[in-house]
Amino acid sequence: MRKVIVIGSGISGLSISRMLAEDNEVEILERDELHGGLIKCKRIDGNLFHLVGGHVFNSRNQAVLDWFWKHFDRQNEFIKANRNAKILMGDAVIGYPIENYLYQLPEQQAIIVLNELLDKLSSGVRDVGDYANFKDFLIGNFGEELYNIYFGPYNTKIWNTDLSKVPLEWLEGKLPMPKLREVILSNVVRQEETTMVHSTFYYPCKNGSQFIVDRLAEGLSINKSYDVQSIEYLDEYKLSVNNGDKIVDSIVYCGDVRKLHNIIKINDSALQKALIDISNLVSNGTSNILCETDADDISWLYLPEERFKAHRIIYTGNFSDSNNGGTARKTCVVEFSGKQNQDDMIKELALLPGNLVPLAFNYEPNSYIIQGEETREKILLLKKLLKPYRIFLLGRFAEWEYYNMDKCIEAAMDLKRLNF
Numbered sequence: 001m002r003k004v005i006v007i008g009s010g011i012s013g014l015s016i017s018r019m020l021a022e023d024n025e026v027e028i029l030e031r032d033e034l035h036g037g038l039i040k041c042k043r044i045d046g047n048l049f050h051l052v053g054g055h056v057f058n059s060r061n062q063a064v065l066d067w068f069w070k071h072f073d074r075q076n077e078f079i080k081a082n083r084n085a086k087i088l089m090g091d092a093v094i095g096y097p098i099e100n101y102l103y104q105l106p107e108q109q110a111i112i113v114l115n116e117l118l119d120k121l122s123s124g125v126r127d128v129g130d131y132a133n134f135k136d137f138l139i140g141n142f143g144e145e146l147y148n149i150y151f152g153p154y155n156t157k158i159w160n161t162d163l164s165k166v167p168l169e170w171l172e173g174k175l176p177m178p179k180l181r182e183v184i185l186s187n188v189v190r191q192e193e194t195t196m197v198h199s200t201f202y203y204p205c206k207n208g209s210q211f212i213v214d215r216l217a218e219g220l221s222i223n224k225s226y227d228v229q230s231i232e233y234l235d236e237y238k239l240s241v242n243n244g245d246k247i248v249d250s251i252v253y254c255g256d257v258r259k260l261h262n263i264i265k266i267n268d269s270a271l272q273k274a275l276i277d278i279s280n281l282v283s284n285g286t287s288n289i290l291c292e293t294d295a296d297d298i299s300w301l302y303l304p305e306e307r308f309k310a311h312r313i314i315y316t317g318n319f320s321d322s323n324n325g326g327t328a329r330k331t332c333v334v335e336f337s338g339k340q341n342q343d344d345m346i347k348e349l350a351l352l353p354g355n356l357v358p359l360a361f362n363y364e365p366n367s368y369i370i371q372g373e374e375t376r377e378k379i380l381l382l383k384k385l386l387k388p389y390r391i392f393l394l395g396r397f398a399e400w401e402y403y404n405m406d407k408c409i410e411a412a413m414d415l416k417r418l419n420f
């Protein structure tokens with residue numbers, strides 16, 4: 001059996017390890033003392049805290065769904081829920097996606113937006129490829145007014161970057177692609193939107209995404225609190241981790257690709273150049289507060305306005321009753337982009353709906369990746385240069401792709417099929 005080291009025990013590392021363990025000897029090395037990466041959760045006095053986001057699962061890829069449901073009992077271990085997302089604008093709560101609920105905007109605003117959309121309909125819809133960047137795309141598709149009141153401020157908050165510098169390929173498959181005729185119809189006929197990936201989603205009955213992590217980790221060899229600091233290439237196609245502590249045939253790296261230039265000690269100038277070339281990619285962190293909240297039936301509340309630093313509230317207490325163990329009220333997570341001061345965040349809670357009471361805080365320095373014009377090419381080149389050494393990149397931060405959990409699983413399937 002070939003020996004494989006998987007670096008990182010997030011959803012990517014756990015998934016590829018399960019796939020490879022069928023015919024390889026696999027060991028996972030995890031720097032943290034807990035497994036799970038971004039999707040791990042903690043209990044705070046009985047309440048479930050998603051330390052980052054409020055992870056829910058779904059996929060459009062049948063192979064991913066088949067693989068996932070091989071590990072879980074969908075009927076008894078998961079809840080299927082409808083997405084009930086809303087947008088707070090002024091004092092009004094507007095439906096999501098906003099373009100389907102224009103009739104809920106103040107009348108004058110709705111008229112401006114609708115006129116812009118009708119102009120676009122009559123001038124013909126442009127292909128995604130015709131737009132130079134994300135900002136152009138949003139204005140081109142939705143008009144100036146909707147960009148100014150919603151798409152611009154919301155996306156700027158999340159990405160904390162100039163949207164005109166964000167290339168479109170990066171968001172492939174993630175872009176809101178309104179069919180203008182349908183948008184106008186849905187505002188008249190007022191049908192619910194059902195085609196978005198997360199218009200319905202699955203959520204574990206108990207323990208949120210920690211349940212997913214724990215199940216996928218079962219039976220795997222995970223070496224925790226193990227920080228991989230060096231990878232060397234030895235003769236006869238062997239790799240050494242941390243100065244000979246592990247000698248293996250292949251390595252799957254699921255950590256942050258920007259750190260690799262300090263880790264890979266291989267004397268190969270093209271490879272070293274490619275590693276340096278991607279070492280200055282930019283990412284954003286998120287600050288989260290677990291809160292008690294008044295009960296309602298919302299799943300996500302988006303906060304586009306500049307008067308709030310937070311960009312959304314995730315009502316994790318509505319995803320499963322078992323998330324609310326320690327309080328008679330419901331729980332939710334308020335998410336801020338970047339590192340925020342705790343006192344400022346607490347002050348802001350008073351402005352938000354739901355009579356929020358803070359229970360716990362978390363700051364994750366690395367959550368939203370920002371891709372530049374040439375990022376994909378650079379990562380592809382790096383993968384090509386690493387392959388002869390049998391070092392592979394997998395996951396959101398290793399491949400620098402805007403992956404959700406299902407995309408991490410899909411990428412793991414592709415990696416196995418093509419290289420193992």
Ligand SMILES: Cc1cc2nc3c(=O)[nH]c(=O)nc-3n(C[C@H](O)[C@H](O)[C@H](O)COP(=O)(O)OP(=O)(O)OC[C@H]3O[C@@H](n4cnc5c(N)ncnc54)[C@H](O)[C@@H]3O)c2cc1C
Binds near residue numbers: 038255403
């Ligand atoms: C705010 C937010 C909300 C999200 N919501 C959803 C959602 O609802 N649904 C969904 O499907 N997806 C969601 N996602 C995406 C999802 O979180 C990611 O796709 C997924 O968690 C990435 O997993 P990963 O294994 O690739 O990376 P990670 O989870 O980051 O795992 C990498 C692991 O590698 C370890 N590591 C790194 N370097 C080393 C080293 N040198 N030595 C040892 N170990 C190392 C790290 O400690 C970490 O545990 C969300 C993401 C964010 C940021």
